[in-house]
Structure formats: C-alpha cells, structure tokens
Amino acid sequence: MNILMLTNEYPPHIYGGAGVHVDHLVRALGGRHQGRHQLQVLCFGDQFETGTGRSVTGIGPARELAGLVTGHRKLLDALHRNVVMAGAARPADIVHCHTWYTFLAGCLLKQLLQVPLVVTTHSLEPHRPWKQDQLGTGYHATCWLEKTALENADRIIAVSEAMKTGVCDLYDAAPEKVAVIHNGIDPRTYCETRDDAVLEACGIAPSLPFVLFVGRETRQKGIIHLIRAFGRVRTPVQLVLCSGAADTPEVSREVDRALDALRAQTDNRVVRIREMVPVDQLRVLYSHAAVFVCPSVYEPFGIINLEAMACGTPVVASAVGGIPEVVTHDETGLLVPFTPRGAGDPEPRDPEQFAQDLAQAIERLMESPQQRAAMAAAARRRVETHFSWESIARQTLTLYGQLADGR
Numbered sequence: 122m123n124i125l126m127l128t129n130e131y132p133p134h135i136y137g138g139a140g141v142h143v144d145h146l147v148r149a150l151g152g153r154h155q156g157r158h159q160l161q162v163l164c165f166g167d168q169f170e171t172g173t174g175r176s177v178t179g180i181g182p183a184r185e186l187a188g189l190v191t192g193h194r195k196l197l198d199a200l201h202r203n204v205v206m207a208g209a210a211r212p213a214d215i216v217h218c219h220t221w222y223t224f225l226a227g228c229l230l231k232q233l234l235q236v237p238l239v240v241t242t243h244s245l246e247p248h249r250p251w252k253q254d255q256l257g258t259g260y261h262a263t264c265w266l267e268k269t270a271l272e273n274a275d276r277i278i279a280v281s282e283a284m285k286t287g288v289c290d291l292y293d294a295a296p297e298k299v300a301v302i303h304n305g306i307d308p309r310t311y312c313e314t315r316d317d318a319v320l321e322a323c324g325i326a327p328s329l330p331f332v333l334f335v336g337r338e339t340r341q342k343g344i345i346h347l348i349r350a351f352g353r354v355r356t357p358v359q360l361v362l363c364s365g366a367a368d369t370p371e372v373s374r375e376v377d378r379a380l381d382a383l384r385a386q387t388d389n390r391v392v393r394i395r396e397m398v399p400v401d402q403l404r405v406l407y408s409h410a411a412v413f414v415c416p417s418v419y420e421p422f423g424i425i426n427l428e429a430m431a432c433g434t435p436v437v438a439s440a441v442g443g444i445p446e447v448v449t450h451d452e453t454g455l456l457v458p459f460t461p462r463g464a465g466d467p468e469p470r471d472p473e474q475f476a477q478d479l480a481q482a483i484e485r486l487m488e489s490p491q492q493r494a495a496m497a498a499a500a501r502r503r504v505e506t507h508f509s510w511e512s513i514a515r516q517t518l519t520l521y522g523q524l525a526d527g528r
Contacts, residue, residue, distance in 0.1 A: 122159070122215065123161070124150065124159065125210055125213035127206060127216065127217065127218035128143045128162065128164045128220070129220055131147075131179070134165065138243060138422070139243040141424055142243065145306075146514060148510070149511055151175045161176045161177075162176070163210060164178070167179045180205045180206055181202075182198050182201075186198050193258075193262075203224075203226035206226040206230075207226050210230055213230075213236055215239060215525065216230045216231055216239065218240055219240075224240070224267060228273050237524040239524070241278040243422075244421050245284070250466065271288065275524055276299075276520055278301075279302075281301065284421045302517060304513070305509055306508050308501075311407070311432055311504075312404065314432070320405070324394075326359060327409070330411040331409070332410065333410035333412070333413050333429070334362050334363065334364065338368065340418065341417060343417045344362065346416045346475055346479065348379040348380060350416070351391075352382070352386045355484070356484050357389065359391070360383075360389060360390070360391045361394070407432035412435055412487065413434045413435070413437070418439065418441065418468055418469065423447050426438055430454075433498065435454045436448050452499050455482040455485065
C-alpha cells in the first residue's frame, strides 16, 4: 500500500501532541511493516529524506505573503502550503491528514488522486474558542476547513471516545464512519530516569519534592487554574512549570500576574521553565516529580499524561475529554471533577471550586508516599499494556485496508 501522510508538524519541528502522534505513527508504520508499504510524508518545514519505504518532504513558507497587509498571514501561509502539497504529492492509495493545517490539501488530493481520505481529529476547532486570540477572524475559516474535511473524509479517526462523541454531535457524522484509535507512547523513550544534575540545571532543588506541569501557556491547558490552586497547597512542595512559550502576549501577561500573586501568598518554591525541554531531560523531570498535574479545560486525549505515567509518576488531572480514558481514578492518579460553563465555553463553571479540588487532590497524594508509589507502578503497567504505537499502527493499517478494499 502507498500511504500519503499530510501534517503540519514533523521532526524536528514539533510543538504539540499532534506532532508527537504523527512522528511515532510514521515510525511505527515504517518499522515492523517496512518493505510492505510505501510511506510519503508531506509536512511544513525544510525537511527532506529519502530511503527504503519512506520519503519526507517539507513545504516552506510563501515569500509572496511577506508584503500582505491582512492580519491573516498565518492562515494564508498554511493554505499556500496546502496547494503546494497537492502539487508535490506522488500517486497514493490512501491520503491521511492531520489538523486543519492540512485539511485543504487532503480534500484536494482525494479528488486529484481519486483515493480514500482519512482524517485524524486531534481536537475540534469549535471547542477551542481561544484560538480566535491567535487567528482573529481566520478562526472561522479553520472551523470551515475542519467541517469540510470531515464531511469529505471516507473515514475519521478519533483519538478518544470523547472525541468521537464530539465529532458526531458537532458534524452529524455517522458513528460507523468514526473509528476510535487512541494515541500512544514509546515506553522505551519515556521511562524512569534519575539525574539530580538536570534538576539543578533547571533551578529545581533535588532535596525537595515537586509538582510538575508540562504544556503550552494557553487557556486550553489550564495553567492559570493550577497556579491559583497551588496558592491553596499547604504541604511543603515545589511547583515546576515547564511551560514553553505562551500562545499570545496576553496569556503570557496573565500568567505573569498570577505567578506574582502566588509568590506573594506562599513560601513554596516556584520554578518556571520557559523553553522547550529536550526529551532526555523531560523524562528526568517526569521521573523525579512527586505528582504530575494536568489541569486542562479541554483535552481530546492527553498524551502528556501518558508521558508522565510511563516515567512512573502519578497524575492529578481534570476529568475532561479523553483524559478519563487514560488516567484511571484512584489507580494511576486522581481525576478532578470538572463542569464547563457551557457549549462553546470550556472554562470551568466555578473556577474557585475547580482550584480547590485541584489543591485537595495534590495534597492528598503529597501526604501519602505509599499511595503515590502504588499509583506510579500501576501507571507504568497501564502504559505498557494499552498504549503501544505498534498496536496503534496495526489498527490504522487495518482501517486503511478496509478502505482500499471498498469496505
């Protein structure tokens, strides 16, 4: 089978869960099945790779857009690259695209190549209203691209049962058109790794336990709610925010203000790491953390929780989206109740109660080293049993085969 994979993110340009997913899926498809299938990857960037069974071609930005006065440069740049992708693609048996960044190319190539189109939904645009802060009215175009792609897709892959429900409810998709194939993780890459020198280089005191957050500074990831919750934690524990760059300057300033308020009300140490941490160092942070916290207000799956669990770290997470399909309450961590304000507004209905519940869950685990140890072992077992990329690749290939056979 000749598989054409379309993606914005691809190594070395990865900044989110969708990029991690594509990276590992491509590797798994080209691993055990190398020689049986041809895989071509078209992505955003300057990548170029050729070899037995796999080729990778990065599509660069459009120079002509530099002089535009419109505020929609990011959107138009993506659409330009989509058109180039449509012209750069070689014949294929299946087109598989990821995120709105490649949906136009996927729809075009379905028609140009006359082959089935598979779309993986890593998130749903109408459930992420804060994206309008980044894209302006271009956000409405991304919603239209998503709707168009899902309507044109021959099969839709949802990364969780919660995502499947969202696809069917938002876009009236037939349930039999939507297959659930969970995200996964490489447990050989993410495993318990200890190194006090890495902690010290990050400004973390190795002698003190710490609570860890990893994720972008964005409303989706709930970092503000965690900061407010930590002000209620009385247990002596460090807070480590491995947060990278903020989505917008406004969000960055909001985080700054929240941290200023936190430092004024607690003696606990707060460490903010504002650059992307390489995996070999990140797994050290996961492994040393007493608790990993995922306070997301919207999370279709939550691959970040798998990374922590694979390193033997118990998780405190909001019970939203696909997270309950990953974190088993009272076994691999604690799920914090979460009620959104309403349709189209995923922020918590009662922010104060949510912050209080987060704080209580953190303190409960910090006060019980035995429970943390039991959860850590259970978390690692769950990752190894249920979330391997080899299994995900097999399920994906089965879906491809069904489409190729006209089923």
